[in-house]
Amino acid sequence: MAELTVENLHLTYGTNPILKGVSMVLNRGEVVSLLGPSGSGKTTLLRAVGGLETPHKGTIRIGDKVVFDGDNGFEVPAEARNLGLVFQSYALWPHKTVFENVAFGLKLRKVSSGDIASRVKKALDELSLGHLADRYPHQLSGGQQQRVAIARALVYNPPVILMDEPLSNLDAKLREEARAWLRVLIVEMQLSALVVTHDQAEALAMSDRILLLNNGVIEQEGTPQEMYGNPRTLFTADFMGSNNRLKGRVAQVLDGRALLEGPGGWKLWGRARPGATAGAEGTGMIRLERVRIAEGPGENRVEPELTTSMFLGDKWEHVFHLGDTTLRAHSATHLAKGKHWIELPREDLWVF
Amino acid sequence: MSATAADALPARPSPLSALVSWRALTILVTAAAVLGPLSLILYQSFLTAPFFDPTKQVGIGAYEFVFADSDFWKALGNSLVISTGMTLIAVPLGAMLAFVMERTDLPGKRWFEPLILVPSFVSPMVLSFGFVVAAGPVGFYTVWWQGLFGDAPWTLYTVPAMTVIAGLTHVPNVYVYASAALKSLGSDVEEAARVAGASPFRVALSVSLPLIMPSLLFSAVLVFFLGFELFGLPLVLGDPEGILVLSTYLYKLTNKLGTPSYHLMAAVAMCIVAITFPLVLLQRYLLQGARKYATIKGKAGRMKELPLGPWAWAAAALLGIFVFVTVIVPVSGIALRAFVTNWGFGVDLSEALTLDSFRFVFHEPTHTRAIWNTVLIGTVGGALTVACYTAIGFASHRRNDGWSRFLDYLVLVPRAVPGLLAGLAFLWVFLFFPPLTPLRTTIFSVWLAYSVVWLAYGMRLISSSLMQVSPELEEAGRSVGASRGVISRRITLPLIRAGLMGSWLLVFMIFEREYSTAVYLLAPGTEVIGAQLVSLWQGGAIDIVAALSLINIILVGIGLAIALRFGVKLRD
Numbered sequence A: 001m002a003e004l005t006v007e008n009l010h011l012t013y014g015t016n017p018i019l020k021g022v023s024m025v026l027n028r029g030e031v032v033s034l035l036g037p038s039g040s041g042k043t044t045l046l047r048a049v050g051g052l053e054t055p056h057k058g059t060i061r062i063g064d065k066v067v068f069d070g071d072n073g074f075e076v077p078a079e080a081r082n083l084g085l086v087f088q089s090y091a092l093w094p095h096k097t098v099f100e101n102v103a104f105g106l107k108l109r110k111v112s113s114g115d116i117a118s119r120v121k122k123a124l125d126e127l128s129l130g131h132l133a134d135r136y137p138h139q140l141s142g143g144q145q146q147r148v149a150i151a152r153a154l155v156y157n158p159p160v161i162l163m164d165e166p167l168s169n170l171d172a173k174l175r176e177e178a179r180a181w182l183r184v185l186i187v188e189m190q191l192s193a194l195v196v197t198h199d200q201a202e203a204l205a206m207s208d209r210i211l212l213l214n215n216g217v218i219e220q221e222g223t224p225q226e227m228y229g230n231p232r233t234l235f236t237a238d239f240m241g242s243n244n245r246l247k248g249r250v251a252q253v254l255d256g257r258a259l260l261e262g263p264g265g266w267k268l269w270g271r272a273r274p275g276a277t278a279g280a281e282g283t284g285m286i287r288l289e290r291v292r293i294a295e296g297p298g299e300n301r302v303e304p305e306l307t308t309s310m311f312l313g314d315k316w317e318h319v320f321h322l323g324d325t326t327l328r329a330h331s332a333t334h335l336a337k338g339k340h341w342i343e344l345p346r347e348d349l350w351v352f
Numbered sequence B: 001m002s003a004t005a006a007d008a009l010p011a012r013p014s015p016l017s018a019l020v021s022w023r024a025l026t027i028l029v030t031a032a033a034v035l036g037p038l039s040l041i042l043y044q045s046f047l048t049a050p051f052f053d054p055t056k057q058v059g060i061g062a063y064e065f066v067f068a069d070s071d072f073w074k075a076l077g078n079s080l081v082i083s084t085g086m087t088l089i090a091v092p093l094g095a096m097l098a099f100v101m102e103r104t105d106l107p108g109k110r111w112f113e114p115l116i117l118v119p120s121f122v123s124p125m126v127l128s129f130g131f132v133v134a135a136g137p138v139g140f141y142t143v144w145w146q147g148l149f150g151d152a153p154w155t156l157y158t159v160p161a162m163t164v165i166a167g168l169t170h171v172p173n174v175y176v177y178a179s180a181a182l183k184s185l186g187s188d189v190e191e192a193a194r195v196a197g198a199s200p201f202r203v204a205l206s207v208s209l210p211l212i213m214p215s216l217l218f219s220a221v222l223v224f225f226l227g228f229e230l231f232g233l234p235l236v237l238g239d240p241e242g243i244l245v246l247s248t249y250l251y252k253l254t255n256k257l258g259t260p261s262y263h264l265m266a267a268v269a270m271c272i273v274a275i276t277f278p279l280v281l282l283q284r285y286l287l288q289g290a291r292k293y294a295t296i297k298g299k300a301g302r303m304k305e306l307p308l309g310p311w312a313w314a315a316a317a318l319l320g321i322f323v324f325v326t327v328i329v330p331v332s333g334i335a336l337r338a339f340v341t342n343w344g345f346g347v348d349l350s351e352a353l354t355l356d357s358f359r360f361v362f363h364e365p366t367h368t369r370a371i372w373n374t375v376l377i378g379t380v381g382g383a384l385t386v387a388c389y390t391a392i393g394f395a396s397h398r399r400n401d402g403w404s405r406f407l408d409y410l411v412l413v414p415r416a417v418p419g420l421l422a423g424l425a426f427l428w429v430f431l432f433f434p435p436l437t438p439l440r441t442t443i444f445s446v447w448l449a450y451s452v453v454w455l456a457y458g459m460r461l462i463s464s465s466l467m468q469v470s471p472e473l474e475e476a477g478r479s480v481g482a483s484r485g486v487i488s489r490r491i492t493l494p495l496i497r498a499g500l501m502g503s504w505l506l507v508f509m510i511f512e513r514e515y516s517t518a519v520y521l522l523a524p525g526t527e528v529i530g531a532q533l534v535s536l537w538q539g540g541a542i543d544i545v546a547a548l549s550l551i552n553i554i555l556v557g558i559g560l561a562i563a564l565r566f567g568v569k570l571r572d
Helices: A042-050 A098-108 A113-126 A142-154 A172-188 A200-206 A224-229 A234-239 B016-045 B061-068 B070-103 B109-121 B124-135 B140-149 B159-169 B171-184 B188-195 B200-211 B213-229 B232-241 B246-256 B262-294 B311-337 B356-363 B365-396 B402-410 B419-432 B434-441 B443-453 B455-467 B471-479 B484-495 B497-513 B529-539 B542-565
Strands: A002-013 A016-027 A031-035 A057-062 A065-069 A084-086 A161-164 A193-197 A209-214 A217-222 A243-254 A257-261 A267-272 A281-287 A292-294 A305-311 A316-322 A325-331 A341-343
Touching: A002 A042, A016 A042, A016 A217, A031 A042, A031 A200, A042 A161, A042 A193, A084 A142, A084 B188, A098 A113, A098 A142, A113 A142, A142 A161, A142 A172, A172 A200, A193 A200, A200 A224, A209 A224, A209 A234, A217 A224, A217 A234, A234 A243, A234 A281, A243 A267, A243 A325, A257 A281, A267 A281, A292 A325, B016 B262, B016 B365, B016 B402, B016 B419, B016 B443, B061 B262, B070 B109, B070 B159, B070 B171, B070 B200, B070 B213, B070 B232, B070 B246, B070 B311, B109 B171, B109 B311, B109 B542, B124 B140, B124 B159, B124 B232, B124 B311, B124 B529, B124 B542, B140 B311, B159 B171, B159 B232, B159 B311, B171 B213, B188 B200, B200 B213, B213 B246, B213 B262, B232 B246, B232 B529, B246 B262, B246 B419, B262 B419, B311 B542, B356 B365, B356 B542, B365 B402, B365 B443, B365 B455, B365 B484, B365 B497, B365 B529, B365 B542, B419 B434, B419 B443, B434 B443, B443 B455, B455 B497, B471 B484, B484 B497, B497 B542, B529 B542
Parallel strands: A031 A193, A031 A209, A084 A161, A161 A193
Antiparallel strands: A002 A016, A002 A057, A057 A065, A209 A217, A243 A257, A243 A281, A257 A267, A292 A341, A305 A316, A316 A325
């Protein structure tokens, strides 16, 4: 069942269009990520759902209740939408204790003080914050503040919880732990969550579905596996991972496969993506981790010059030059200077 | 690139001695101008007669006399009641207005901001007079009300009425601090409250206003303190019924004994300073606290105004009533009164209209001189004052030594001395030091007193301009070899030019508005409109007071219009 439905949403700041017709659905118990570069409109979409921005066209429904309808100017104010929102900055009220921060939403819902105490305690315990109830926000670490912000958004059981870059204020190491922890929490509590992020790894790890926004429209949506393994557009392919990009000319398109010819005479077969036409310019794209160092010549192999190697700890990353094209690849071991054969498997190379 | 011998030469530093003496001179002159008059009051208060009287002796007789006077205690009581009451009115109202103006989508609110600030730019003497002619026993609004509904349910000449008017006219003082604090408060904490289910009113009450509590506390102390400075209002509204506050008690002492009773006045002055000085120190302490607090708040992001929905009517009514009562009533009263021969029951407005008051004002040399002096002291005087303030600002800019801290506290001292006392103190300085006496009857005396009285206010303007210059720009100057003096003149000064122009405009408006400081300095040659109004009001020349008041409002209005035109921030 759809907890949140957005249809054809348009939103403009002055004359600057931010959202240009976005539609999406969030089902019960599902985590959907809004992913995109900065300026793509992902935060604006989240804030529009929360009632903090006013679109000028489209509809937003929470459950089966319409909360925004651009056609007849109907808008339910933010405070009446009964959503949970976790702010990027956490936006904890510095003059209230942790307990008071979490209790505020219940107080506004006229819950009796006995019930408030027990529900806040339960929410804090679930997030292992029970011992911090009497602290003020500035006495907490970043990770603790983040959990208080989540507890505050969850405590009144909103049907949908909105999270604006919930992990971006944590430092890199803590962020990876929090990512796993947040995913477990969302699954265990069967929350329906809409999460904004600009970090593709975070989106892949946390979501059931990803909506990739680009310039105010949805570029592609799908499961993390689809988004990563089967991108339909160059933008999606480029955004979702670390890639090698090869510029060339499409020589031939045959049975869903395309032959890309590059300057210097290299020829590579790949999977044809929508838009790849024979005779036109084309771009080949392959994930870094799919490029293989090969022993000798063979199908879909090229022989570039090794320029430099970097040690990354768990592996080496090598930078090759093939004419003007730069190729990067990983290997477990160090490589000697000079020319090497590398393979770009035809199943892993996309031609756009 | 190889360095030649010439490249390697350090830039020639300016002589260190000249630099030190320039700064020392600035500090010395400031200290003399601030501490001289104050120590004279202190000295005078421990004499048994005026300082020029050969029979004077050192003693505490003056204090004994004052403390034995029941009027003194009544005046002190009234001052306390009015100060407390006006704080209780001004703080909640100023805070709510700031929230409405800063945070909500009330339509047309931008037009209201200058109107809200008007009471802080119009002379209190003029405003009080405006209330009398508009809503006094035979004021315009009173007479109109009586014509429509019968007896007017208000009266002006009581302590509660004075408290309400003082409270309303001090709303801008709270408003500027509350709205500055709200501006720096990130909107995310408010949005979080809305998403949690709070209505706009609830957001204000539970989140926004508690978070700016340090600023509200500061402005509460400020308003309470200003209550002890009130002079024009109790003089105009309290005097008819014999209601005294500390400042009017002091003023009445002048003639109480028939002979100059300087020692008694000094004793009362010291009593007032004993109350105000701790309040000034408290304000300073609270202001620092408020700044510290500002740093731990949420992040300021893109702001969406809170939709008021049905609350819009309540907010508009609050704003409308405030502006009507506090600005429109007194100003329209004065504007009307200046153009009628007389006013009362049964007078037909169309028949009473006249320009006689203005004809009289422009034919009377003392009045034309007062207008000319007022313009002069605001423009030329204001520019000189800003120049002096800038010099003092540079003397402590980016220096963290004992002298800077001394200057810091020094500029605070005049804040604790109400204008009336400062004027008195300067009068004594001019009489006490024979070399200065010839300047006594020139406008210089008034200018000096004004500049010292507004030192703290002016220094805040200057230092906020100076603080906007990023330290790197000055450090870059040093790294290429410029001395402090050269950096000040060639880098910092040009960068703060716009800020100084704005300060000049604000000082102009303040000087047009000032009245109490010039009261004791009033003499042929030193007339300014403000002091002239006090003197004329005592003489009962209502027509002339109305005409001069209107001219005063127009002068302030010109300043305000220029400030708005050039986008000068009306608050520091």
